[in-house]
Amino acid sequence: MIRRITLKEIASELNVSISTVSKSLKDSHEIGEETRKKIKAFAKAHNYRPNNIALSLKNRKTKTIGVIIPEIVHHFFSIVINSIEKFSTENGYNVIIAVSNESFEKEVLNMETLANGHIDGIIMSIAKETLKKQDFHHIKETIDLGIPVVLFDRVISDLKCDKVIVNDKQAAKEATQTLIDDNRKNILLLTSEDYVSVGNLRTEGYLEALKDNDIIPDSDLIIKVKDKKGSELEMSHLEDELEKVLNTKKVDAILGVNEIYAGSALKVLKKNKISVPKEISIISFTDGVISRYSSPSLSTISQHGEIMGERSAKLLIDKLIGKTESNQYKTEIINCSLIKRESS
Template sequence: MRSGQVTIKDIAKELGISASTVSRALKDHPDISAKTKEAVNELAKKWHYKPNAVALSLRHSKSNVIGVIIPEIVHHFFSSVISGIEKIAHEAGYNVMMFQSNESYEREMANVQALLSSRVDGVLVSMSKETSDFSHFKELRNNGIPVVFFDRVCNELSSDNVIVDDFAGAFTAVEHLINTGCKRIAHLSAPQHMLLGQNRQKGYRQALLKHKLPIDDELIIKCDSFEEALEKTPDLLRLPQPPDAIFAVNELTAAGALSVVKKAGFKVPEEISIIGFTDGVVSRTSDPALTTLEQHGYEVGLRASELLVGRIKEGDMDYEPVTKVVKTNLIVRGSTKN
C-alpha cells in the first residue's frame, strides 16, 4: 500500500498506462474501455486517491471554499452562526475556512489577505470592535469576491447584510424590566461606532421614553465584556441612587454584572434585575439563570451563507445589496422579577 498523497501519475505508472487515460477513466469518459475504467477505479479506491483541490481550483478558477471571519468563537452566538454556515456550505459543496480576528483590526486585515491568497469564492464577515477602516473589505470586492456581513455590519460598503433586530430586542428587554417595576435601568453598552451598539442603545432609550422614564447618562456606560463588567459595575452600585436593573449588551457582560451585584450583597432580582442578549450556556447556568434575548445565531448563519452561495453562483458583482433581518425573542428566567 502506498503512503502519502497519491497522484494520477502514480496510478498510471502502476497500471502501465498514460496519466491522461487515468484522468479520463476517473471521469467515466466513453473513449476508455470498461476494463480500464474498472482497473483505474479499483486502484484509486485501494490507494485512497483524492483529486488535488488546488489543481482543480486553478483549472476551474474556483476553490469551492468560503471564508469566514468572526470576532471570537467562544461566544455562543458566533458558534451557533458557524453551525448554520457549515450546514449550507456543505450542502452546496463548499468547504469553510475559518478565521478569528480576536477583536483586532490588524488581525482582521491579515485574515483578509490570507483569504485573498487562498482564492476563496466568497467571504462571510462579522467585524471586529476595532474596525473603522474598511479598505480591506473593498479589496475583496475589487477582486471579484462577494462579501456578506452578519451581525456586525458595515454601512459604508454596499454589501449584503444579515442582522439581528437589535433595536426591537433591546426595546423588548427594557420594556420587560419596566413592566416588572424597574425605574432606574442601567445600560452596559457596546461601542457606538458599531451599528449593533447604536441600535441596542436606541432601543433602550426608546423604551424609557415610551414609559416616560428619565434617561440618565450616568447609567449608560461603555461595557461589553465579562472583564469590563467586573471592573465597571461597582461604579454603578456606588452611585447615590444605584440602578434597580441592568440591561447588558451581551450575555457575558450580563454574567459579569450578575457576579458583581451578588458579591456586593444585592438580591437578584428582588433589588436589582439583570437582563442580557444571547441565550447561551452562560445564561442558562448562571445563578439565578439570566433573562435574555435569543438572537437565533443558527438562523443568521443559514441566511448569510444562503445569500453568499447565491451571489457566488450568479457570478455577477454588479448586484443590488439586500439586508435580511432576524427577529429576537425574550426568554424570561430568574434574574428578572415576574
C-alpha cells in the first residue's frame, strides 16, 4: 500500500519549499525552468494527485452535486439520475444520491446531511409525504444557506429555486382528446391521491378535455389509487376498485397517470377477458420498460426523463459556476410526447 504523496513530501524530498512545488506544478513562471521540470518529473514519477478534500476546504467548493429522489427502483427516476450523472460528470461534477423513499422525515434527514456535507448544490424531486404535509422548511433552509436547489417533476411554486417540469395538464388533456377522437367517451382515469401535484395536474387535464367535448365527468370513473407503503397493497387496491367499476359501468378507455397503474389495469382486463385496445384502449404516463414489454404494448406519454435530468443539472451547474445570477430563478417546461403503441 502506497499512500498518496503530498506537496510537503515532495518539497522535503527535493529540498525546496512547499510553495515552490505547488507553483511548479501549476507551471508558474515564478519558478525557474530547471526546478520546475525537476519537480514535475518527480511528481509524475510518484503519481502525485492533489488532495481534493484539501482543495474543497480551501475553495469552499466540492464539485459535487447532491440528488434527492423519492425512489431509485423506478424507471423515470433512474433515467433522470442517469442523465444528471452523465451531464454532471461531463462538467466535472460528482453526484451523491440520497433516497427519500417518499418519506418526509427521511427527506429532511437527507437534506440535512447533504447541506452540511460535501455538496455544492442539490437537485431534488419532492417526496409524496412532504407534498401531503406541505412542509418545505428544510428546502427553504438549504436555500437560505446559499446552497442552490433545483426541483424537478414534483415541484412547488413558491420556492426560490429553479424548476424543471413537464406540461402535465396539457399532455393529459391531449391524451384524453386522442381517446375521445377515437370515439371513446367513457374514459376511466387511474390517478394518485390529491396531494401529488403531478397527479392532480393530469386529472385537471383529463377533466378539461371532457369538458371541451361536453362529456360530463363521472366520479365513479376516477379511481384515486391509495398510496400504501409496500406497493403490493397499493396494486391490490387498484385491482379491486377497477374490477368493481368494470362490472358496473361502461368503460371504453383508460388513462393512467403512470405505467405501473396501467400495467396493473392491463392485467385486470386480461383476467376479465376484455380485449385491448378493441374494447378498452389504454394510454398511460411514464414511458418505461413495462409499456414496451407488456402485451399489448402500451401507448404512453413520455416525460423525457433524460431531458429533465440534463436540464436540471445544467440549471444547477450554471448557478454554481456563476454563469447565471444566483437570485434569479427559471422554470423550464418540457413538452411530453405521446408514443403510440398497441394499446390505443
